Amino acid sequence: MRLKTRLLAALAAPLALLACAPPATHAAAASSSYGVADFAKVRKFDAHVHVNVEDPAFVDQARADNFELLSINVDYPAFPSLALQASAAHHFTKLDPQHFHYATTFSMKGFGGADWARKTTAALDAEFQQGALAVKVWKNIGMVERDSAGQLIFIDDKGFDPVFDHLASRDIPLIAHQGEPKNCWLPLDQMTTKNDRSYFSAHPEYHMYLHPEMPRYETLMAKRDHMVASHPKLRVVGAHVASLEWSVDEAGKFLDAHPNAVVELAARMAQIQYQSVRDHQKVRDFFLKHQDRILYGTDLTLNPGEDAQAFKTQAHAVWLADWTYLATGETRRVDDIDADVRGLALPRSVIDKIYYGNAKRVFLAKQPS
Template sequence: MQKKFIFLLCIYSLGGFFALQAVIDPSPNVKKQEDYYKLEDFGKVKKFDVHIHINTSETHFIEQAVEDNFYFLDIVDDRPFGLPMRKQQEFALLHLKNFPRQMVFATTFPVSNWAEKDWVQNTMADLERSFAKGASAVKIWKNIGMDLRDENGAFVMVDHPRIDSVLTYLTRKGVPLLGHNGEPRDCWLPLEEMTFSQGYYSEHPEYHMYLHPEYPSYEDQITARDNMLQKHPELNFMGAHLGSLEWSLDELSKRLDAYPLMRVDLTRMPNLMLHTLKDRQKTRNFFMTYQDRLIYGTDSAINPTDNPGELKQRIHEKWLEEWKFYATDAPLNLKGFGELRGLKLPRKVIDKIYFENASELLGFKTGE
């Protein structure tokens, strides 16, 4: 009788053990379902697009962002074409006033007054006014390095001493810098050697640096940016367009290893898709390794439109297609190259690149 009691006790104990194990360690199918998002989860997950340019007072884009559960950073540029930076900032402030829970904005500073003796002091005073109005970051554009020249006609690069003073000020303020430094490497290659940019540079030879060897080289641009980061190791920095290192995950990895406060946005999607097509596992490993340093963005320009429905649909489809690339292993086609499978990154990585990393960089909270 005693032996039978002990036997039954063991059976009950084992049953309890296995039940406990099922709670602690669910079956592989359950774990797989919990660890990954699906395509249909797109609208349920809060997301952040860190690279948007709104050039209008119209709100169609923001309405679509709300519908798709997207927050965003509106970036003001000091570009010599299109909408002037002051007007860009007017629109940013207007939208920030009306949609403070949906967005933040990055201001910038002009260099048209570079020759003025008090440029540094005036620039910092201007930035201070922008911060008081709500700016969360500062953008530095490719005109520094590819257009601006000093009194001797030499190109001004981003590691120039006068710019150092501004970056020291930003570091002290705890304000992040966004840098569009140089261009894709294609810009310095012959048309026949380019990967994605043949159409643009064939139509705009004035911007095709291969035809202008008197301008700083691609290596000059990257070296100046690296020098800037070496001189300002406590500066929170996000390199736009994969830090202009879109052509090589190895080269980008070297910079992320060298500069702990460097992040990059993911706005050169064709390059990421090509890396995935050539070596999906290597690309996926890159995302796993640097999951805290990569921030989702599209570099979408939002201009006035007579067809709001078309704009909304275009934005939605781009966001959804890129979610498919990151969150699923669905087949995708890269035009001119072939078919690839999405990266199907784990849920925790998706949450980081789609929201948490931008939130940390910009101090953005949804208020939820």
């Protein structure tokens, strides 16, 4: 949800790209990978955004940049109410179903009560009738919500089983965001991105390093993994690289261990880039090996009252910067990690999967072409 720093960095980044590879390398990459100029030509899907207002600016920019969107409703206090989020989703689903799709969510109010699961599945079914393609669970599960005894509720709680089993029976994906970036559990001087250092220094109440009474990062990951393993027929989308953004090795292990899971990249590109500056080949190999299990996403968000026209400029800048990193071999400055970052120049076939094919399979398989 903390995209402002990244948006400003993308806008400030020089559009002139630095060539750091030898000419022969560039020639070889150009033969199999896309260039910056191909950005608008290629069909793309951003699998993690939040269109929280009925202003058409977000969808207009997506259309201009050849993107489809999955707007994710989430029980987040800084967002409009779930009812208002659903209203915006229904509006754009009817207005432009070619470019706009959405994921619904549920409230934790009443969890543990005898009727919670029945009411929740009924509410979700109503949203599926309106066009919802997936369901989101957020980090409030495990970090905020508590039961009647005052204990934190974790994502592998048996109380969720009827809902998750229902999703599995309907073949509806669950988008799971558990925990925070691992930086949240580190001292400020050990965090890998400026964005995280800035945010957690300004919001110590959310800096888990300062709160040993709260669950450790490893606990939240173990609970999430237990849930995924316990529901092998449930298709799971690990939001934000499944909160394993700090290590492509760990993200790979997660995918290897859970054949029912995929991951998306939303709001974690800088952490991926931090690793590729240190071991470019390892990061590139991660994308090559798991090319069928990675979805592109950003976490771009448009809320009521925000400058919609400025947002369009910002969204384009983020999308183009990410394309330059993933699809090309060009180098650009990434202020969030204070480094010049060389692009991965992934093959066109891999980019086509990450940017569209995988999302189509996960979310749109039942939809007409």
